[in-house]
Amino acid sequence: MxxxxxxxxxAAQVTDAVRWALSxxxxxxxxxxxxxxxxxxxVQAGHALDLSGLSGVIAYEPEELVLTALAGTPMDSxxxxxxxxxxxxxxxxxxGGTLGGxxxxxxxxxxxISAGSARDHTLGIAGVSGRxxxxxxxxxxxxxxxxxxxxxxxxxxxxxxTALTEITVKVxxxxxxxxxxxxxxxxxxxxxxxxxxxxxxxxxxxxxAHLPAAAAARSAVFEVAGAGGAVTLVRLEGFGxxxxxxxxxxxxxxxxxxxxxxxxxxxxxxxxxDGAGLGEGAGGDTHLWKLSxxxxxxxxxxxxxxxxxxxxxxxxxxxxxxxxxxPPDSGTAIRAALSxxxxxxxxxxxxxxxxxxxxxxxxxxxxxxxxxxVKESFDPKGILNPGRMYAGL
Numbered sequence: 001m002x003x004x005x006x007x008x009x010x011a012a013q014v015t016d017a018v019r020w021a022l023s024x025x026x027x028x029x030x031x032x033x034x035x036x037x038x039x040x041x042x043v044q045a046g047h048a049l050d051l052s053g054l055s056g057v058i059a060y061e062p063e064e065l066v067l068t069a070l071a072g073t074p075m076d077s078x079x080x081x082x083x084x085x086x087x088x089x090x091x092x093x094x095x096g097g098t099l100g101g102x103x104x105x106x107x108x109x110x111x112x113i114s115a116g117s118a119r120d121h122t123l124g125i126a127g128v129s130g131r132x133x134x135x136x137x138x139x140x141x142x143x144x145x146x147x148x149x150x151x152x153x154x155x156x157x158x159x160x161x162t163a164l165t166e167i168t169v170k171v172x173x174x175x176x177x178x179x180x181x182x183x184x185x186x187x188x189x190x191x192x193x194x195x196x197x198x199x200x201x202x203x204x205x206x207x208x209a210h211l212p213a214a215a216a217a218r219s220a221v222f223e224v225a226g227a228g229g230a231v232t233l234v235r236l237e238g239f240g241x242x243x244x245x246x247x248x249x250x251x252x253x254x255x256x257x258x259x260x261x262x263x264x265x266x267x268x269x270x271x272x273x274d275g276a277g278l279g280e281g282a283g284g285d286t287h288l289w290k291l292s293x294x295x296x297x298x299x300x301x302x303x304x305x306x307x308x309x310x311x312x313x314x315x316x317x318x319x320x321x322x323x324x325x326x327p328p329d330s331g332t333a334i335r336a337a338l339s340x341x342x343x344x345x346x347x348x349x350x351x352x353x354x355x356x357x358x359x360x361x362x363x364x365x366x367x368x369x370x371x372x373x374v375k376e377s378f379d380p381k382g383i384l385n386p387g388r389m390y391a392g393l
Contacts, residue, residue: 003029003046009053011126011134011165017049018163018383019132027383030159032072032098036105040158040388041359042351051100054165062087065171066123071100071164088174090115092273100164106156109273110207110235113199113317115172119155124168127154129161130379138168153374159385160393161378175237179247180207180265181256182223183232188212188299191232192319196295198234198254199318203246207235208318209272215314218277221268223260235269276314279325279348286325287349289334293342295319304337331357360389368393 006028008014021028027045031037032052054070057078061067062085069078075097082088092109093102103125108117115121124138137150154162183194191210198205209232216224216231224231234254236246247259260268271277279286293301298319305311305324312325326334334344343361346354363371368390375382375393387393 003048005048005050007050007053011054011128014049014051014054014163014165015128015132015134018128018130021047021049021383022130022132022381025381025383027386028163030104030163030385032101032104033074033096035097036101036107038351038354039105039347040354041391042355043385043388045386049163051163051165052098054100055098057081058166062171066168067171068124068166068168069099070166071098071103071127073099075099075102082171083174086174087171089121089169090172091117091121092269093118094273099167099169103155103167103169104157104159104164110209110269110316113208113320114204114206117155119152121170122151122155122167123170125151125154125162125164126166127162127164130381130384134165136166158388160375160388161384163384175206175239175243177240177243178235178237178262178265178269179243180260180268181234181236181247181251181254182227182258182260183234183254184227184257185229186210186232187230188302188315191230192295192298192315194232194254195234195315195318198250201250201253203236203250204238205234205250206237207233207269207272208316209233210315210319211272211276212312212314214312215276215278219268219271221260221264221271223258223264224268233268233272235265272314272316275323278312278314278323285327287328287330287353288347289324289326289330289344290347291322291324291334291338291342291344293320293322293338294340297340297342298322301337301340301342304339305334308333328353335361358390363390 006017026047028047028049029043029045031048031050052072054072056070058068092111093107103122106118126136128134195208211231213229219225236243279288295318298315302313309330314323346359
């Protein structure tokens with residue numbers, strides 16, 4: 001299919017583009033840099049609305065911990081600006097992409113267990129609905145308590161409700177220091193129990209993951225790859241003296257085998273955030289899934305999956321997030337194993353596979369009906385990223 005790309009440079013031009021699409025009955029694929037295009041189902045549209053031309057920081061107030069930027073602003077430039085002032089986006093988003101794409105996909109990294117998700121840090125938005133109506137929601141100050149619902153609704157909506165043009169996010173001081181406790185040789189169940197113990201401690205743990213032997217061996221961090229088996233990770237962050245004191249106390253409590261310093265910790269948690277190389281190099285023979293489950297149920301869920309499938313895994317969020325590389329056509333077996341609750345999302349597979357399967361966890365009919373009503377209220381003609389999350393929606 002030949003796709004015509006519309007590339008507006010102003011919010012008014014976005015409104016014009018959506019108005020044209022609405023009048024012509026032509027669906028649009030909403031794009032930023034395209035880095036998240038492989039997430040979700042492929043959009044069947046003859047036209048793309050490229051928002052990367054809406055780029056630039058509108059306001060950055062470090063003292064107020066607030067940043068407002070156009071939706072197509074590259075995340076790399078935002079990261080650099082924040083780093084210059086010793087600040088960051090605390091939910092630890094992946095590299096690359098645009099601010100709009102980040103919020104629309106609702107992504108968060110290992111620090112989600114302590115800092116929340118993209119939704120929790122999105123204060124305000126401006127955009128154009130599928131009705132070709134420009135609107136704003138939320139505010140530009142952290143203490144604003146009105147209008148939060150619409151910004152939170154946009155986070156994780158994958159462009160199906162609104163073409164975002166401007167976003168305001170909360171920023172926070174970046175930690176001065178970081179260290180990671182390493183525990184060697186634990187099986188999955190024992191590791192998740194240890195992570196639970198660490199998270200329940202008073203030591204403000206900001207990362208809790210477990211790499212089984214195969215995942216640990218792939219790490220570029222020597223202390224992890226050289227462990228010769230599974231490695232369990234507990235991260236502590238903050239002011240230098242505080243980190244040092246908490247490391248000493250928690251290391252004794254958990255009987256940790258080693259401590260990784262700042263540089264090694266930063267490299268290691270980037271690997272965890274990005275999937276630790278799970279399934280890489282396998283081409284189309286391995287699909288990558290993310291399972292969100294009750295943390296205590298992570299190991300038993302994996303055990304149930306392994307009864308019928310040959311899979312490789314690692315755990316994040318204290319066991320509540322399971323990254324899983326599985327053979328093709330595994331979705332039914334994976335979701336059948338979620339007896340303790342939770343959901344499974346296919347995050348990497350060929351386009352043809354994503355077009356023919358349920359990428360996101362199928363919703364019970366009452367929730368699907370609610371999703372339809374929300375979609376209809378913002379985009380009654382279904383012109384914005386149709387089918388990106390669920391077929392026919």
